[in-house]
Amino acid sequence: xxxxxxxxxxxxxxxxxTGCGRCVEVCPHGVFAxxxxxxxxxxxxxxxxxxACRNNCAANAIEVQPGVGCAMxxxxxxVARRSSRGECRxx
Amino acid sequence: xxxxxxxAADGGAPPWIVGSSDTPVGAVPRVATAWSWRExxxxxxxxxxxxxxxxxxxxxxxxxxxxxxxxxxxxxxxYKLSFDxxxxxxxxxxxxxLVLDTQGVNVxxxxxxxxxxxxxxxxxxxxxxxxxxxxxRRVIVPQLGAPGVSAHEVQRRTRFRIHFGPVRAADxxxxxxxxxxxxxxxxxxxxGVRERAALVPMELVPxxxxxxxxxxxxxxxxxxxxxxxxxxxxxxxxxxxxxxGVVALISGAVAMPLLLPFVPGRAFSIKGWVVGLALTAxxxxxxxxxxxxxxxxxxxxxxxAPAASSYLALQFTGSTTFTSMSGVRKELFYSLPxxxxxxxxxxxxxAAYKVIAWRGP
Numbered sequence: 001x002x003x004x005x006x007x008x009x010x011x012x013x014x015x016x017x018t019g020c021g022r023c024v025e026v027c028p029h030g031v032f033a034x035x036x037x038x039x040x041x042x043x044x045x046x047x048x049x050x051x052a053c054r055n056n057c058a059a060n061a062i063e064v065q066p067g068v069g070c071a072m073x074x075x076x077x078x079v080a081r082r083s084s085r086g087e088c089r090x091x
Numbered sequence: 092x093x094x095x096x097x098x099a100a101d102g103g104a105p106p107w108i109v110g111s112s113d114t115p116v117g118a119v120p121r122v123a124t125a126w127s128w129r130e131x132x133x134x135x136x137x138x139x140x141x142x143x144x145x146x147x148x149x150x151x152x153x154x155x156x157x158x159x160x161x162x163x164x165x166x167x168x169x170y171k172l173s174f175d176x177x178x179x180x181x182x183x184x185x186x187x188x189l190v191l192d193t194q195g196v197n198v199x200x201x202x203x204x205x206x207x208x209x210x211x212x213x214x215x216x217x218x219x220x221x222x223x224x225x226x227x228r229r230v231i232v233p234q235l236g237a238p239g240v241s242a243h244e245v246q247r248r249t250r251f252r253i254h255f256g257p258v259r260a261a262d263x264x265x266x267x268x269x270x271x272x273x274x275x276x277x278x279x280x281x282x283g284v285r286e287r288a289a290l291v292p293m294e295l296v297p298x299x300x301x302x303x304x305x306x307x308x309x310x311x312x313x314x315x316x317x318x319x320x321x322x323x324x325x326x327x328x329x330x331x332x333x334x335x336g337v338v339a340l341i342s343g344a345v346a347m348p349l350l351l352p353f354v355p356g357r358a359f360s361i362k363g364w365v366v367g368l369a370l371t372a373x374x375x376x377x378x379x380x381x382x383x384x385x386x387x388x389x390x391x392x393x394x395x396a397p398a399a400s401s402y403l404a405l406q407f408t409g410s411t412t413f414t415s416m417s418g419v420r421k422e423l424f425y426s427l428p429x430x431x432x433x434x435x436x437x438x439x440x441x442a443a444y445k446v447i448a449w450r451g452p
Binding site: 001002003004005007008009022025026027028029030046047048049050051052055056058065066067068069070071072073074075078 | 202203234235237238239240241242243255258273275278279280282351352357358359405406408409411412413414415416417418419420421422423427
């Protein structure tokens, strides 16, 4: 199942990667792959911006703006004029 | 608040606690691995209503089987449904379950909010003195906790090494057997028809209230006339109009989520509109009043119901496992103005129908 292409804020700085493989391990959508001892983005458009990779990259090689991909959360953020970070209202 | 609904009526231990395990830090409650019928009913109630908001357990260490200093520690959330899946998966094994305080929220959602996170995990490891309970220095965190748990940070603070286990609790025994190796399949989130069907009531129940309000409004619109309220148009016009709300509801909150991968388009608003149009056409074929009550009435049906279905389908982004915030933001940017326009045009068309009907043929 695929959502919109070309939208993710995910960025990988290959020069910083130490090849630990954590990003491959934690990504629930198989976005990363290891190649020649370094991580590379193999399937960028599968990214759902959960932030697991960035959070677990000890080398700070990954940047992504994590957030909840929920229309309800974004609409209520717009209505309440809060930051549009998409705080989920679900429990 | 925590555990209100799951404590036994006499205030004693809940029935899923079947004993206790002695440890250097005191007695730890031992839990059953099988689910009772009562728990199955509770799980059903979690799927359909706000009961899920109260289904929390006390955050602490629990024991499964007869765990000792060499047994593994599995971390989970304080949502009892999450905890129940973990304990059931551990049938026949000896292990510790460390429940973090996520205020009754499941692992993935709590990780997104940060309550299932580095801070809470490090705090609990220290607070219960885990290093005195087990002789090793490792804990197993569910992979979907990774958005909240920074493994290297927890290790730096507690000296406990984090192993990210499989996505699903049911794969934990295989993961342990293979020496902390998860297959790529265990690392992927699935979103098959069963997962989607389980989430349908979450969409349906809140939307039903809105549709009930819509139905009350259009029944009033149908009944009102130059001579006051009349009963007859309720049948000929009111019910067919109210039915359009049900069409939108079934389309956007049930059919679209279930048919998700088979509906054309990637944007949920487009998928919802497509299904909505198909169901509206089907409804019109079955209910002669849609095409037989004038152009404004028919136009209302085709503008309103697909757009309402599209809006409802958009809400399902919050339940899926693959929609990104950047994607949803982009989709909202172009779809919300269209939804607002459709709502305005719908009201105009309904008014036009009433004006034409009042004037008489």
